[in-house]
Amino acid sequence: MAVESPGARRSRRRTVGVMGAAGAVTALGAIPPFLIGAQAVFVRAELGFDLTRLGVAVSAFFAAAAAAALAGGGLIDRIGARAGLVLAGLLVTGGGAAVVLLVHDWTSLVLCMLLLGLGNAACQVSSNLSVAQALPAHRRGLGFGVKQAAVPLAIMLAGLAVPTVGRIYSWRFSFGMTAVCGLLVVAVALLVRSPRRQRGARVAQGQDRAPLGPLLVAGLSITFASAAANFLGAYLASWADRSGLTPSQAGLLIAAGSGASIVVRIVLGHRADGRHGANLPVVAVQMFVGAGCLLGVSSGLPWAVVGFGFAAFAVGWSWPGLFLYAVARVGRDAPARASAIVQAGAFAGGAVGPIGFGLLVGTAGFRSAWWCAAGAFVVAGVLVLLARRGLVVDLVDRPPRIPLGYGGGRGTAARRTPEGAADTGDRKPTNP
Template sequence: MSMARRDTARTMLGASGLTVLGSISPFLLGAQAVLMQRDLGFGPARLGVAVSVFFGVAALATILGVGAFTRLGRRVGLVVAGGLVAIGGLLVATVVQGWWALALAMAVLGLANAACQGTANAAVATALPQRRRGLGFGIKQSAVPVAIMFGGLAVPTTTVLLGWRSTFVIIAVVGLVVALVGATRPAPRASATARQDNDPPPDRAPRGPLLLCGAAVTFASAAANFLGAYLASWAHDVGLTVEQAGLLLAVGSASSVLVRIAIGHRADRRYGGNLPVVAGMTLAGAVCLALLGAVPQIWAVLIFGFLAFAVGWSWPGLLLYAVARLGRDAPTQASSVVQAGAFLGGALGPALLGLVVSLLGFAVAWYVASASFVLSAVLVVAARRGFRHDLQTRPPAQPFGYGGGQEQPRYTTRPPDAPM
């Protein structure tokens, strides 16, 4: 394997591993919810709020720190991310004796997630070759269902043997290792491609379509994170054991990993046309969630729960890649808008839908989550129209292919100085 390919593979796997570490905590909480609720004395609504605290802090940190991890570099990012994961994990494992302490620990872990995701996104958007970034974002975002899979597998293994606190000890130890790896990395060399004072100003992505994508991923993430946080509890209510519900999360998450990698690899082989695929997948997720609520049977939970993960929650990497590709000279900042929307949806979804569960029951909550997916698809289509209009009216300096096509793009932007 050549040095370039080895560096590419290392970047992809490192970003994926860092994303798993940052995102696993709320899924450990969801998979072990029955046991943790019994020991700490809280109900479904407070479970949702705890998950929402995690994502809310992550969203706020991402919004306030847009571009911070690009400037600081991977070395500092690894130290900060790993250190915060270690602190948060140890808090849950040793200090938490009630819900308020759990919420505080989840806030620390949410801050750690923002650091993990920011560092990983910066690496994929800037360090990978252009024709490998679709696969890179697919592998990086496959880490989220891997985190759910590990959360599900923890229940019949580590949790049964050592208790739920032991799972947070494990992530704390891994976080400490990541921080140590970052601290011992060689200092980066000065970039030979640093921007000079006389260079033209960077070409930014259009704000309107970018914000539409952020709103779309907020609604989609709200529904998807409700699925990840509550499917195990719903499956248990329908008739599965705690261990069987955990295995359902693991199998569904594994299928989502494969689909995310496959569609990311396919995206690298065409010129755009990614946003319609994202819209179609969110609509498929809407159908699955509606059927989960409509058919409270074990067979329906197994089939539609699996498909909700495999199809309905396999779009995040493709959406991040599409936005980074359309982000022109600021791909990291463009992807940060989407990442912030994902965190915001993760904050709002479990809390609000958890409240719906408490007041109106699971079936209504699944319908509301399904509607959230539908609204996301509409916003993605609107964002696609905005991006295409911007490419036509404000073409980039270098020709840009878009609209799909494999051998050649369906459309190519005109030179900026050409008459319209």
């Protein structure tokens, strides 16, 4: 039996640490709107506003995150993951403390959610960069899977806040806890040595960036997909109630679906490390499956709501980690900027999805809203395939200046480009 060397043990511990830290930072940045939603009864009772204004407050969080991700992706590439995490921790701490100390009405809550949205963008983009740079190539897919599994975990933690700190202490107490966690992020980022940049990468000079056009198409695709997925998360319980399920059964369905999504995101990342690219087609298939699941949910039959609702969470909403991994790989010298464009699309979908489809529920009914959400998933899947085509064409026309990490495939299999185009050795990728 082979004995693991001290260097290998240190490398494994560092890999586990980076994955855990990225997941924790992701959950910390993502949790504020779910805390507001889960504790809405307490928040609305104290501040005195209706459900519509609650939706606006949540959307303000995602809108600020989308704008900050687009504007700040290049900044995080320049300053590095370590400084980005310090910035993220300070923003989360400031936003959480402001909720505890300064919120006294709906307007002040919205302003604090805007600040926390900025913190979320910094958390996501900085952790994306950390995973892309600090992990070995054969562990980055798993790293992004673990990172994005933290989002449904944040939903579960927010739900647990209701019977614990929210009821025993105050809904503000949970935001005080996020402020303390933000300080911990700052402390760890300052104390831990920053990961080394890829040799020869010169982001500031912009020598080798991924093509903007395909990345924008990818960002638009995730906007549609995120809008549909967030509508699922926000309204499935209400639809389940109308379909004959009890509130407890609906809650168990969402909890089980979130748990399955966590597992599938991690498994998909691990599998991505064992093959040579072709990740975006898998993402597109998941979105098409999500569309079919929403059509099944729209029937309103209790068994269909349970079965298709669970599958929609487990399969139709488990693509974010794989999507970000695929995009970060073709980010070349600027993985943070590349992933930020896609992350901004996800935030935009989170901002407009619940409100837009919610208005459709009020005007045309639930069934029409489910059909439109399914259509959004189909559009998203088609756009993903178009984005992939643009990325492959760019790799043919403009081979990377620095050889990319060609996935996590091991052994002597032929190398491939990040999204499946074969590399023949002369760095002239062709179609798979």
